[in-house]
Amino acid sequence: MIAFIIFVFGLIIGSFLNVCILRIPVAESVVLPPSHCPSCGTPIKPYDNIPVVSWLLLAGRCRKCEARISAMYPMVELATGLLFLACYFVFGFRPEALKWAIFAALLIVLTITDLRERILPDKVNFAGLGLGLLLSLFTRPVDGTALWLANHLFAYPPPEAALSFGDALIGAGAASGLLWLVAEGYFRARGREGMGLGDVKMMAMAGAFLGLQRGLLTILLGSLLGSIIGIAVIAIGRKGRDFELPFGTFLGAGAILVMFFGSPALDWYRAFAHV
Numbered sequence: 001m002i003a004f005i006i007f008v009f010g011l012i013i014g015s016f017l018n019v020c021i022l023r024i025p026v027a028e029s030v031v032l033p034p035s036h037c038p039s040c041g042t043p044i045k046p047y048d049n050i051p052v053v054s055w056l057l058l059a060g061r062c063r064k065c066e067a068r069i070s071a072m073y074p075m076v077e078l079a080t081g082l083l084f085l086a087c088y089f090v091f092g093f094r095p096e097a098l099k100w101a102i103f104a105a106l107l108i109v110l111t112i113t114d115l116r117e118r119i120l121p122d123k124v125n126f127a128g129l130g131l132g133l134l135l136s137l138f139t140r141p142v143d144g145t146a147l148w149l150a151n152h153l154f155a156y157p158p159p160e161a162a163l164s165f166g167d168a169l170i171g172a173g174a175a176s177g178l179l180w181l182v183a184e185g186y187f188r189a190r191g192r193e194g195m196g197l198g199d200v201k202m203m204a205m206a207g208a209f210l211g212l213q214r215g216l217l218t219i220l221l222g223s224l225l226g227s228i229i230g231i232a233v234i235a236i237g238r239k240g241r242d243f244e245l246p247f248g249t250f251l252g253a254g255a256i257l258v259m260f261f262g263s264p265a266l267d268w269y270r271a272f273a274h275v
C-alpha cells in the first residue's frame, strides 16, 4: 500500500517535472498559467491531466485539436514513479530515500532538457546544489572522505551532520573541479569549447548529493556512456563528427546508476584492490 502511494506520488511529481522541462529553459513560470495544449492553446481539463493514463486514453492526441502529444510526457511520469518506488525499496522509509528521490527528480529534468535542447538550466543546478548541501545535514555520511580528513586534523571526531555536510562540500568541489579542468584543458588544446559550464555546474550539484567517490564514479560512467554512444552515432553515420553530444544526459544516466549501484560497485573495487 505504501509502495503504491509512493508510485502514484512519483507519477504526479513526474507530471510537474514535465512542466519544469518545458518552461524553465525558456524562463517561464512553472506555476502559471495552467497546462495547455502546445498546439491549439486549449487549457487541459483536470480529467485529461492524469499522469500516463490520460495520454493512453487519448492515444497521445489533444482532445480538442487532435495534435500529437509527445510520448515524452508519459515516459517522464512513469520514470519518476518507478525511480521513487526504487528509492523506497532500496533505501527504506528513511530520510535517505527522500534525498535520493529529490536527486532523481533533479536528474530527470537535467537529463531531458540537455537531450532536447542541450540546456542544463542554472536554476535547476543551483537549486539542486543548495538542496544537496541541505539534505546532507539530515542523512548519514557514506562517502568517508570527511571522516578520513577529520581523523587527520582533529583529536575528537566531529558530529555526523558535520561529516555529512563536509562530504557534500568536498564532493561538489571535486566533481565540478575535475570537469572544469577537463573543459579548460580541451578549450586550450583545441581552441573551441568541448564541454559547457552547464556540465561543470551539474556536477557541483551531483557531487553534493553523491560525495567524492560516487561523484568521480559518475563522471567515469558518464564519459564511458558518452564515448560508446558517441562512437555508435558517428559509426551509423547519422550525424557528423561535430555533432554535439548531450554530455549532461550521460552524466545524469551515470548518476542514477551510481545512486543505486555505487555502494556495491565501490565495495567490489575495494575487495578487488585490497584497499
Ligand SMILES: [Zn+2]
Binding pocket: 037, 038, 039, 040, 041, 042, 062, 063, 064, 065, 066, 067
Ligand atoms: Zn490542441
